[in-house]
Amino acid sequence: MNPIPEPEFVQIFTTGGTIDKVYYDAGDDYTVGEPQIGRLLEEARVNFPYAVEALLQKDSLEMAEADRERIRAAVEATPARRVLITHGTDTMVETARALEGIPDKTIVLVGAMQPARFLGSDAEFNIGYATAAVQLLGPGVYIAMNGQVFRSGHVRKNRAKLRFETVP
Amino acid sequence: MNPIPEPEFVQIFTTGGTIDKVYYDAGDDYTVGEPQIGRLLEEARVNFPYAVEALLQKDSLEMAEADRERIRAAVEATPARRVLITHGTDTMVETARALEGIPDKTIVLVGAMQPARFLGSDAEFNIGYATAAVQLLGPGVYIAMNGQVFRSGHVRKNRAKLRFETVP
Amino acid sequence: MNPIPEPEFVQIFTTGGTIDKVYYDAGDDYTVGEPQIGRLLEEARVNFPYAVEALLQKDSLEMAEADRERIRAAVEATPARRVLITHGTDTMVETARALEGIPDKTIVLVGAMQPARFLGSDAEFNIGYATAAVQLLGPGVYIAMNGQVFRSGHVRKNRAKLRFETVP
Amino acid sequence: MNPIPEPEFVQIFTTGGTIDKVYYDAGDDYTVGEPQIGRLLEEARVNFPYAVEALLQKDSLEMAEADRERIRAAVEATPARRVLITHGTDTMVETARALEGIPDKTIVLVGAMQPARFLGSDAEFNIGYATAAVQLLGPGVYIAMNGQVFRSGHVRKNRAKLRFETVP
Numbered sequence: 001m002n003p004i005p006e007p008e009f010v011q012i013f014t015t016g017g018t019i020d021k022v023y024y025d026a027g028d029d030y031t032v033g034e035p036q037i038g039r040l041l042e043e044a045r046v047n048f049p050y051a052v053e054a055l056l057q058k059d060s061l062e063m064a065e066a067d068r069e070r071i072r073a074a075v076e077a078t079p080a081r082r083v084l085i086t087h088g089t090d091t092m093v094e095t096a097r098a099l100e101g102i103p104d105k106t107i108v109l110v111g112a113m114q115p116a117r118f119l120g121s122d123a124e125f126n127i128g129y130a131t132a133a134v135q136l137l138g139p140g141v142y143i144a145m146n147g148q149v150f151r152s153g154h155v156r157k158n159r160a161k162l163r164f165e166t167v168p
Numbered sequence: 169m170n171p172i173p174e175p176e177f178v179q180i181f182t183t184g185g186t187i188d189k190v191y192y193d194a195g196d197d198y199t200v201g202e203p204q205i206g207r208l209l210e211e212a213r214v215n216f217p218y219a220v221e222a223l224l225q226k227d228s229l230e231m232a233e234a235d236r237e238r239i240r241a242a243v244e245a246t247p248a249r250r251v252l253i254t255h256g257t258d259t260m261v262e263t264a265r266a267l268e269g270i271p272d273k274t275i276v277l278v279g280a281m282q283p284a285r286f287l288g289s290d291a292e293f294n295i296g297y298a299t300a301a302v303q304l305l306g307p308g309v310y311i312a313m314n315g316q317v318f319r320s321g322h323v324r325k326n327r328a329k330l331r332f333e334t335v336p
Numbered sequence: 337m338n339p340i341p342e343p344e345f346v347q348i349f350t351t352g353g354t355i356d357k358v359y360y361d362a363g364d365d366y367t368v369g370e371p372q373i374g375r376l377l378e379e380a381r382v383n384f385p386y387a388v389e390a391l392l393q394k395d396s397l398e399m400a401e402a403d404r405e406r407i408r409a410a411v412e413a414t415p416a417r418r419v420l421i422t423h424g425t426d427t428m429v430e431t432a433r434a435l436e437g438i439p440d441k442t443i444v445l446v447g448a449m450q451p452a453r454f455l456g457s458d459a460e461f462n463i464g465y466a467t468a469a470v471q472l473l474g475p476g477v478y479i480a481m482n483g484q485v486f487r488s489g490h491v492r493k494n495r496a497k498l499r500f501e502t503v504p
Numbered sequence: 505m506n507p508i509p510e511p512e513f514v515q516i517f518t519t520g521g522t523i524d525k526v527y528y529d530a531g532d533d534y535t536v537g538e539p540q541i542g543r544l545l546e547e548a549r550v551n552f553p554y555a556v557e558a559l560l561q562k563d564s565l566e567m568a569e570a571d572r573e574r575i576r577a578a579v580e581a582t583p584a585r586r587v588l589i590t591h592g593t594d595t596m597v598e599t600a601r602a603l604e605g606i607p608d609k610t611i612v613l614v615g616a617m618q619p620a621r622f623l624g625s626d627a628e629f630n631i632g633y634a635t636a637a638v639q640l641l642g643p644g645v646y647i648a649m650n651g652q653v654f655r656s657g658h659v660r661k662n663r664a665k666l667r668f669e670t671v672p
Binding site: 004006007040041044045048120122125127128129131132133136146148149150151154162163164168 | 170171172174175208209211212213214215216281288289290292293294295296297298299300301303304305310312314315316317318319322323330331332333334335336
Binding site for chain 3: 506510548549552625628630631637648650652659667670
């Protein structure tokens with residue numbers, strides 16, 4: 001069999017969320033800090049072409065309609081066919097829906113239940129998982145969480161179980 | 169579009185390698201310890217069905233022909249169609265070749281350049297990446313390293329650059 | 337010179353604070369979790385006699401007068417002459433003052449600016465530092481933070497600089 | 505009571521050892537890398553004056569007589585009265601003996617059983633502990649390990665138990 005073609009360019013957009021949360025001081029509690037994904041990709045010594053652009057730095061509960069329009073505009077504007085978006089988990093499902101209908105692009109949203117800077121965080125696994133998903137899936141809008149790929153419109157966050165699950 | 173079907177069962181075999189290395193004492197230097205992948209999958213709260221079986225606990229430089237036969241026999245024996253193997257990076261390419269020709273199975277080998285218990289290790293990213301790869305790829309034998317999928321027979325470890333690369 | 341006598345028993349009381357904060361989910365934000373000091377002492381394989389008792393599990397901004405009375409009663413009640421208290425940093429100074437005047441005991445308060453479960457946390461350094469301080473200092477009430485020993489009544493938290501400093 | 509005087513300057517010498525070990529690749533196994541103590545002190549936001557000078561970068565089993573003479577010369581040459589030395593654990597006892605007899609200096613040797621870059625390492629606790637010890641102890645040569653201060657000449661490493669213990 002032939003070798004697999006070299007991986008395509010991946011455009012990464014960061015929007016904030018738990019994955020990027022840092023801890024300054026008890027008075028301030030958690031704050032969304034600098035995007036962590038660049039550091040995680042470097043530590044993993046990945047060897048595919050990518051660029052990281054920070055669009056927002058928000059807890060996803062604070063995202064408004066205008067924020068989703070901005071994300072959609074950025075996805076539409078990039079020439080990249082493969083787009084990875086880091087996002088808070090609480091409204092990831094809503095942002096996925098807002099990205100439906102963009103043709104010929106594989107769009108994967110990913111986040112973390114625990115900040116990337118936390119011991120035992122799910123961030124590194126999730127970023128690795130989503131990286132393969134965005135490379136291997138066909139066009140569409142997906143959420144990659146808990147070691148599973150969900151199609152937009154068929155997924156919800158189960159807050160009691162702290163995980164994503166399929167909606168038929 | 170329809171929801172994506174629930175993920176299939178993944179059989180995970182561990183064989184040792186850097187990913188599982190621990191550090192006891194200067195006199196002993198590094199030792200291959202207990203498999204780390206179970207802990208990593210739990211931390212990531214993955215929600216797909218899997219089982220972990222430890223086949224070997226070796227530095228891959230110490231693997232002999234009999235070890236590879238044992239791995240092949242285990243892969244052939246499992247009814248699972250999706251098989252993930254953690255393996256030392258130095259002879260991962262050889263073990264992949266020894267697994268070629270098993271029909272109807274997606275077999276993905278993965279390892280780490282740094283022990284999973286090391287700060288900044290590539291282990292968690294790689295396990296996440298390989299998990300998506302084993303779920304999404306068709307039948308064949310693959311190596312998933314450095315954020316890239318390689319087909320067995322078309323990959324080598326570049327020891328100078330400490331990464332895997334395609335062989336035409 | 338003679339060997340140093342074997343270290344004395346240290347009674348450790350935990351009261352909560354940032355050092356024990358965990359992260360459940362974006363909706364809940366940070367929560368004070370199980371005491372971390374036992375795990376840290378085990379990881380350090382310490383070889384002195386100690387016991388850990390959890391008195392409170394609070395952010396120190398939420399501590400009331402009754403909480404401080406409870407801590408003081410526990411310190412007075414223990415037969416141990418060396419007492420280590422983990423505590424939130426925001427009102428550590430107040431609790432130290434509330435412990436003044438207990439005779440013949442070396443009482444050291446310590447906390448962390450970052451949760452112990454955070455990468456790059458000051459928790460492990462601080463616990464190590466405070467352990468030596470409680471073993472080596474004479475009777476009195478002290479705060480051990482930022483690599484410095486402060487005497488109760490002569491210390492404040494500088495919230496702008498996120499560190500403790502001497503008050504003349 | 506009066507405030508405690510501001511902490512004195514601490515001269516830190518690094519000599520290598522497990523605490524500074526990194527992991528490059530299975531073929532090379534562990535290597536003694538850049539000194540980690542500076543990073544650890546910055547993470548702990550310590551607020552006492554210090555300087556770090558790298559004298560050696562060796563596994564302590566490879567230290568020769570000339571290495572110990574060099575360490576002694578550096579300790580004698582510094583005007584600092586408080587000297588902290590990071591050192592491999594296997595011959596820390598020998599180096600301590602080689603430093604005996606230097607007047608008016610508090611000299612504390614410290615190391616780690618696990619590399620500082622390892623999850624669950626004892627390095628941060630030990631550095632914190634040794635920092636308080638070098639500030640609080642009177643003149644002499646000490647080893648600070650396992651949450652205990654040992655006087656040079658009355659300490660050995662128990663390799664079976666992987667900890668230091670008093671020799672009468």
